[in-house]
Amino acid sequence: MLDAIRRSEQLSRVELAEATGLSGQAISNIVRRLLDAGLVREAGRLRGAGLGKPRTLLELEPTGQYAVGVHLDPSVVTVVLLDLTGEVVARRPVDQHADDPGLLIDGIAKTIEEVIAASGAPRDRVTGVGIAAPGPIDVERGVVVDPPNLSTWHLVPLRDELSARTGLPIVLDKDVTAAASAEKWAGHGGSFVFFYLGTGVGAGLVIGDEVVRGSSSNVGEIGHVIVDPDGPLCYCGRRGCVGEASQPKYLVEQAVRAGVLAEGIDLDDRLAVEAAFASVCAQAGGPGAARDILTTLADRIAKVVEDIANLLDLERVVFGGPHWEQLAPVLHDRVRTALEGRFLLAAVHPFEVTGTSLGADVGAIGAASLILDRMFSPNPSLAGER
Numbered sequence: 167m168l169d170a171i172r173r174s175e176q177l178s179r180v181e182l183a184e185a186t187g188l189s190g191q192a193i194s195n196i197v198r199r200l201l202d203a204g205l206v207r208e209a210g211r212l213r214g215a216g217l218g219k220p221r222t223l224l225e226l227e228p229t230g231q232y233a234v235g236v237h238l239d240p241s242v243v244t245v246v247l248l249d250l251t252g253e254v255v256a257r258r259p260v261d262q263h264a265d266d267p268g269l270l271i272d273g274i275a276k277t278i279e280e281v282i283a284a285s286g287a288p289r290d291r292v293t294g295v296g297i298a299a300p301g302p303i304d305v306e307r308g309v310v311v312d313p314p315n316l317s318t319w320h321l322v323p324l325r326d327e328l329s330a331r332t333g334l335p336i337v338l339d340k341d342v343t344a345a346a347s348a349e350k351w352a353g354h355g356g357s358f359v360f361f362y363l364g365t366g367v368g369a370g371l372v373i374g375d376e377v378v379r380g381s382s383s384n385v386g387e388i389g390h391v392i393v394d395p396d397g398p399l400c401y402c403g404r405r406g407c408v409g410e411a412s413q414p415k416y417l418v419e420q421a422v423r424a425g426v427l428a429e430g431i432d433l434d435d436r437l438a439v440e441a442a443f444a445s446v447c448a449q450a451g452g453p454g455a456a457r458d459i460l461t462t463l464a465d466r467i468a469k470v471v472e473d474i475a476n477l478l479d480l481e482r483v484v485f486g487g488p489h490w491e492q493l494a495p496v497l498h499d500r501v502r503t504a505l506e507g508r509f510l511l512a513a514v515h516p517f518e519v520t521g522t523s524l525g526a527d528v529g530a531i532g533a534a535s536l537i538l539d540r541m542f543s544p545n546p547s548l549a550g551e552r
Contacts, residue, residue, distance in 0.1 A: 167196055168205065169542040171224055172251070173353075176209055178221035197224065205230040205250065226250050231541065232287045234278055234295040234334070235534025237341065237527070238324075240264050240315045240365040241414075241440055242488050245277045246530040247285050247292075252351060252538060256285035257527060263436075267322045275331035293541065294335035296533035298344035299324060300366060305383040308338050314389070314401065314409070315365045337536045340379075341529050342386040346370025347377050348524055348532030349484055351539070356481045359474050360522075361467065362386075362529075363487040367412045369474060391473070393466035408470050414443035414489065417459055421446045424455035447492040460496040467497065468504035475517055476510050486522030487529070494521055 170185040171177050177185065183193045200206040207227045211220035228249040237244045243260035258281050262273030282289055300313040308325025310316075329336045339347075346360040350372050360370035369386040371378040379385055389409025390402055397406030398416050410416060418439050421427045426446060432438050449456035471483045485497065502519040509517040522528045 167193075167200070168226070171206060171226055172542060176223040176225045178212060178223055180221055182224070203230070228253065229287070230291070231538075232282075232285070232292045233534040233537035234281070234292060235344075235530040235532065235537075236274055236278070236295060236297045236328075237344075237529035237533060238264065238270075238274075238297065238299045238310075239341065239488055239529070240300075240313075240436065242364075243270065243274065244527055244530045245274065245281050246527055246534055247281050247287060248531065248534040248538065249287075250538070252531075252535065254527065254531065255287065256281045257530070258284070264316055265318055267319055267324075268327075271324065271327045271331065275328060278332055278334075292334065294337060294537040295328065295332060296337045296339065296344065296536035297324060297328065298339060298341040298529040298533040300364075301340045301342075301368070301384045301387060302382075303338060303340060303384065305338060308336065310338075313366075335537075337533075337540070339533065339536055340368070340370075340384060340386060342368035342370035343377060343379055343383070344370075344532030344536065345486055345522070345528045346372050346484075346532070347539070348528050348535050349522060350375065350377060351532070351535040352524060354484070354523065357478070358480055358482045358484055359471065359478075360484045360486060361471060363412065363485060363489045363493060365414065365488075367409050367467075369470075371478070373478065373480075388470055388474075391470050393469050408466055411466055412463060415439050417446060417463065418442040420459050421456060424459065426454075426456045426459070443489075444492060447496075450496050457496060460493065461500050463493075464497045464500035465504055468501045468508075471501065471519075472505055472508045475505075479511060480517070481515065482518035482520060484520055484522055486524070488526060490521060491526060 179193050183190055204227055206224050209223045209225040212223055228251045230250045233248050235246045246254050246257040249255050258277050260273045260277045262270050264270050299310050302311040304311055310319050310322045310324045313319055325336045325338045342362045355375040357373045362368040367389055369388045390407045392406045393408045394406035397411045399405050400407040400410040415433050427442055431442050446456050450460045524531050
């Protein structure tokens with residue numbers, strides 16, 4: 167019933183009965199409990215076309231429950247708080263680098279409390295914390311295993327450590343899966359791939375309105391798809407993996423060689439690389455070497471999207487992640503153009519290229535939506551939880 171109300175925004179008791187198949191008496195009893203719990207509220211009356219009694223509309227009470235979302239990426243760690251309708255009521259970046267797991271977990275716990283306090287939300291209405299973390303993850307133990315771009319994170323029990331610090335229930339999922347879940351939660355279902363662009367790349371999948379997680383909840387590891395046999399050497403020992411060829415570090419290195427950036431940038435300094443990468447993206451607005459670097463990147467990404475879309479008969483690709491907004495001015499149209507004529511089912515249905523509607527916080531919003539999903543869905547699909 168909560169999910170039916172959420173999807174329609176407002177429903178009467180009669181419409182709820184029609185949507186759920188429950189009897190009128192059952193609807194009355196459940197609605198009374200939801201009203202008493204502060205999860206729904208009455209939102210005025212709607213008179214139908216006939217002369218019958220006006221129907222009282224029901225809608226979610228935004229302040230009834232809250233959920234925290236945490237997005238962990240080597241380049242940025244963000245905490246958001248969602249209300250019961252899924253709206254972001256507060257957000258804050260974590261002021262701590264990801265290199266030291268213990269210090270970062272302390273920083274996340276501290277930021278969670280700050281976000282809750284800043285929002286004014288009663289803490290007893292915060293139902294849990296969702297974490298979107300880079301894979302691979304061990305969902306059974308709530309462990310971040312060995313993310314390629316977090317060299318010091320080896321078998322880190324993130325779920326239990328954060329639960330101990332906050333006292334809140336924790337759900338752990340992959341960053342790309344959480345981002346795809348956020349798009350679905352926002353009402354953009356169907357069959358699509360969410361292409362994540364951060365320090366690394368990944369693909370979240372939704373097929374037939376269902377989030378695909380795989381046998382170990384580690385679906386979406388596309389970083390080792392080879393897009394250029396003569397490309398950069400990957401840590402896996404091969405050349406031209408899309409993950410390595412999409413790294414800001416590699417793009418900055420190319421920009422230095424092309425004379426777009428001055429020499430002397432410390433490629434092992436993450437903050438320096440991020441600043442240099444932002445400069446390359448800014449210079450790519452016009453013709454020149456900077457734009458050539460990003461159009462080459464777009465062509466490589468389009469090849470991966472093409473293979474996934476044709477294999478799974480998808481309807482669209484949704485781009486997002488910490489670096490999407492910087493890359494979008496070049497990547498969006500270039501990828502769309504590159505895919506024209508290469509989607510093999512174009513005669514049956516179109517294939518859309520779009521950016522996320524949820525902005526840079528899509529990973530954190532997706533993490534929080536995992537908590538809300540547990541409340542709304544009769545059979546929630548959750549990853550590691552404690």
